[in-house]
Amino acid sequence: MTGQPSRELTRRERAAIRRLVTDLCANHDNQDRLCLPLDCPCYMLQKWWTGSFCRYFQEAVLPVDPALESAITGEDTSLKQKTCPVCGKAYLPTTSQAYCSDSCRAFARRKSERERKRRIRQNQR
Template sequence: MCANYDSETGLCLPLDCACYMLNKCWTGAYCRYFRHSVLSLNPALETALLEEGPAPGLRPCTVCGRPFLPMGRQAYCSEACKAEGNRKKSRERMRKMRRKTEGHCYVLPSGKA
């Protein structure tokens, strides 16, 4: 049952009319409200439901794990996740670099100091 259907009045609340999809068998169509108000806010869901063929390549964000529709080689779902991911990578890179140089110090030749 649709979340916008009012069982007391039998109306679709956003459209303020009887729900024309209620007593139909599944025809592959979505109601107007769902298409224009819900799907337009979530492009990944819209692509998954409306495109023909195999399911789109949704990829989980490497930081938060939320699925998103990547643009090219995009690895993060948002700018905030991108900043966090880059911070973690930078931290690991610096740790690795410090481990390589650990214990190395410069020895000055005697008599030249």
């Protein structure tokens, strides 16, 4: 959170946070509803105000939902998004990631290798 004043979360934001935590958070135990590293109830499921968030949630889980991330943090996440040159899907890159998935990366690699080998064959004639 970058200097934005704390505000109450809306019902939709709380529901989206709950859904993300229960579905995607690797630290959440669905059976006991506990945060595994802290061995206590998950902090994010009891969240009513913006402000401090679980670091793992903010770095690993929240970027999955760019609309929720921009609503909570107040930062425009669309500037961080890239478009995959193979399939055209928008995604949030990690480091210098050029493609949205491994299958798109493999497709682009095969295509560039085909073109390179075609140029080599044409130069040998």
